[in-house]
Amino acid sequence: MGRKFFGTDGIRGLANTEPMTPATALRVGMAAGAFFTRGDHRHRVLIGKDTRLSGYMLEPALVAGFTAVGMDVFLVGPMPTPAVAMLTRALRCDLGVMISASHNPFHDNGIKLFGPDGYKLSDQAEREIEAMITGDAAPTLAAPEKLGRAKRLDDADGRYIEFAKATLPKGKTLKGLKVVVDCANGAAYKVAPTVLWELEAEVIPIGVHPDGFNINRQCGSTHPDLLQAAVISHGADLGLALDGDADRLVMVDERGAVIDGDQLMAVIAESWLEQGRLPRKGMAATVMSNLGLERFVNNLGIELKRTKVGDRYVLEAMREEGFNLGGEQSGHIILSDFATTGDGLIAGLQVMAALVESGKKASEFCRRFTPFPQLLRNVRHSGGAPLDKPSVQSAIAAAEKALGSSGRIVIRPSGTEPLIRVMAEGEDRKLVEAVVGDIVTALEQAAA
Incomplete structure (x- = not known):
């Protein structure tokens, strides 16, 4: 049905x-x-x-x-x-x-x-x-x-605040960190700043004045410009941006550069590996996560299992494989030692605790790998099955041959719109752009 x-x-x-x-x-x-x-x-x-x-x-x-x-x-x-x-x-x-x-x-x-x-x-x-x-x-x-x-x-707020704080080891604080937190005028506008403050961080909260209309409006994890400007203007050590329901996180370093979910997962993976907290030495990430993340964790001896796009598929893989870490490049990060779904605040706490321990700047500590050049383009169509056309299949095969083992291609129809998403990544940016262009052209002609 x-x-x-x-x-x-x-x-x-x-x-x-x-x-x-x-x-x-x-x-x-x-x-x-x-x-x-x-x-x-x-x-x-x-x-x-x-x-x-x-x-x-x-x-x-x-x-x-x-x-x-x-x-x-x-x-x-x-x-x-x-x-x-x-x-x-x-x-x-x-x-x-x-x-x-x-x-x-x-x-x-x-x-x-x-x-x-x-x-x-x-x-x-x-x-x-x-x-x-x-x-x-x-x-x-x-x-x-x-x-x-x-x-x-x-007392629901207080229950969650205490739960979030308890995800850090006893006695561990964020003392010495100056943090901007953007709550997207959403669900975490009260609890997130409170957790950070009670863990002794110096907190500059933004996106904490919801009016029913301004949730996610030019703020939060999908619009980090506001956070970037605030981190620089306040001279903060880093910034956290949550989305409207706070299950997603991106961070910003002291220079105002965005740190995406792939880099955050890399930080947590290496930190937990060193602490002996990755029981299976594995993690799950979607097909959209950068190849640089996969190479980085593989070099640490950590397996990365790819899943379909969507945090529910990440979680399914985690439960099947016994992993306690998984997530998406967009910032849904699931830490199953603590939560049954993505939790932007708890993921941020793990990163910040490791940052404090390191004594390094966020710009150095949170850049664990150099991302492979990655390009995503959407092709709108009027229906039918353009992906099944021989010309499109030929273009995809040629692109895969051109990239070889130095890159990969992900092509997936949107589940909500008449779109086909074409993504490629590899070591050579010009080659990535060329193969995506060839596939998009073939799709556009097939859909005409």
């Missing part, structure tokens, strides 16, 4: 347009609540959100749905996605919900679901819930005396 609602990361869309309407959120609450109502205990769900205006619309609709099937609701307000996953486990809830569209603009929103173990749901679970949302298997409503109740947890 094709899926109408669930995508690669929950349900997402334009606010107040299907599927992001109160009516659908109500049905999601009833369906997910019914799916996780098993056994005779009192069932609980925890709901967090980011700072979008539409969160005020979707949250009560979800509450109505959950309480209608007899599930009690804990409301935690604006809270990072990884905090919702953590609190779901800590409070022994049957289900966790995050209302967020991550790094998207304010006018989008989404609903992410976590099981009682804090992990995102399996495809099979999502299919069964979707069947109830669409009416193919309608949920059973609770009797009047068995309706659920809703309660706001006033």
